[in-house]
Amino acid sequence: MQEEDRRYLEDQFAKLGRDVTLRLFVRREGCPTCEVEEDLLSELAGISPRLHLLVHDLDAEPALGEEWGVDKVPALAIEADRDYGIRFYGIPSGYEFASLIEDILDVGAGEVDLPEEVSQGLEGLDRDVHIQVFVTPTCPYCPVAVRTAHKFAMLSERVRADMVMANEFPILTDHYQVMAVPKVVINETTSFEGAVPEEVFLDRVLRG
Structure with missing residues (x-):
């Protein structure tokens, strides 16, 4: 991380009003991107005493994957007083690094910025909703979709929202016929x- 970037993040994380936990799920074997993401998040957590990194090896703790609804790695959940249903599957790199930082700030603040009518609509949800947003690191429009989905998850306990890095999960990408992103x-x-x-x-x- 460049020193200029680190200073910028120090300023941003100084706004955190409470501790935020980055819970990373990995496999020690057969997941080359897991180590890369662990290094990235370790560096990030070292910037602020408000940030805490927990790493779980699903091969050693298989029950945790079921408990947290994690079925692929690397997987990141961002939490504070509770699990907000925010997930990143794959390394949040490229444009998605900004999504990660903004999610951390939202969770640290305990609130999200959404129009009143949208907030009311989410509060009226009467069923569980699972949102998957397929992205690539080089897509400049993808963070808008990811951030919206994650804001919805943070506001409503009915919503679970996943960022899925399409290039890291080709089987899923094929299954959902992802031809364009987001x-x-x-x-x-x-x-x-x-x-x-x-x-x-x-x-x-609401129609889904």
């Missing part, structure tokens, strides 16, 4: 491509 899959029944306004995203969630 591609959003909701509850296995609804999907759309592109970064859309929060109100439109909510409408897709």
Whole structure:
């Protein structure tokens, strides 16, 4: 990490109002990207005393994967007073590094910035919603979709939202016929491509 970037993150993390835990799930064998992400998050956690990194090897702790709904690695959950259903599958690199930082700041603040009508719509959810957002590191529009999904998850305990790095999970990418990114899959029944306004995203969630 460049010194200039580190200083910027120090300033940003100084805004954290509470401790934030980065819970990383890995496998020590057969996952070359797991070590890369662990190194990245370790460096990140070293910037602020408010950030804490926990690393779990799913081969050694298989029950944890089931408990946290993690079925692929590397997987990152961001939590504070509770699990917010925010997941990153694959290294949050490229443009998605900004999504990671902004998610940390939101969880550290304990609030998200969403229009009132969107917040009310999410509060009225009467079923569980699983959102998967397929991205690539070089997609400049993908963070908009990821951030919207993660904000929804933070606001509603009914929502679980995954960023999925498409190039790291080719089998999933093929299964969901990801031809362009961002591609959003909701509850296995609804999907759309592109970064859309929060109100439109909510409408897709409610109809999904």
